[in-house]
Amino acid sequence: MPGIDIKDRRRRCVLPFEALPAEVRLLRRAAATQLGQWGVPAAGDATQLVVTELATNVIKHVGEGSPATLILEWQRERLRVEMHDKSSCLPAPRTADCEAECGRGLHMLAAMAVDWGTVVTALGKAVWCEIELGPDDVCLRMERAVDALENYRERSETALRGRHEAVLEESAVELIADLLHWTSAQGLDPDDVLDRAQMHYEAEAHIAA
Secondary structure, three states: OOOOEOOOOEEEEEEEEEOOHHHHHHHHHHHHHHHHHHOOHHHHHHHHHHHHHHHHHHHHHOOOOOEEEEEEEEEOOEEEEEEEEOOOOOOOOOOOOOOOOOOHHHHHHHHHOOEEEEEEOOOOEEEEEEEEOOOOOOOHHHHHHHHHHHHHHHHHOOOOOOOHHHHHHHHHHHHHHHHHHHHHHOOOOHHHHHHHHHHHHHHHHHHHO
16 A cells, blocks of 8 residues: 555555545445455454544535545554545534534544544644554464565566455465475475465464354
8 A cells, every 4th residue: 555664564554535425435445454454354343433433524524525535554553543634624522412413523533542633734634543452453473464465565566457455465376486485495395384384374263263
């Protein structure tokens, strides 16, 4: 995805969209898909709620059809969600018993997030929050796999111009093939290495189930 920085293990996804009701569902799905590719699908439910609230606020208070951008940024134990729009008017929470709907979403945001805030940008404003990821949310094996596949993705994207999922799938095949070449060069039996890896995978999948 755009803006991924491998060195500090930070991953960044930028999703521009038009603030339309039909787009909110697609935006939620895109966010969930991205978290799955990063190996943190357990954070999907909370993230989708936050994305829905932030996108809906843009529709209500900035204007239906206005351009906006969702940014997801994952670094270790936290996932940062930012919603950028063209309005410089900062939202303010209303009191809990206020009849107006405006601002109620911010109370929900504050309750779900470990930290949140708003900031004026050069083009408007951004509302952001950070969701804390528990130790069960981040699978070390998945994190290592994503690191490796992103390196391969950068090499493969020039040849594969299809969906991002297709690029990652081809990258996985290339990575496994390279590892088999390496095991053979080390005097190891590639079939034996594959069998052992399959045994590890099946054992861990059984425990997870």
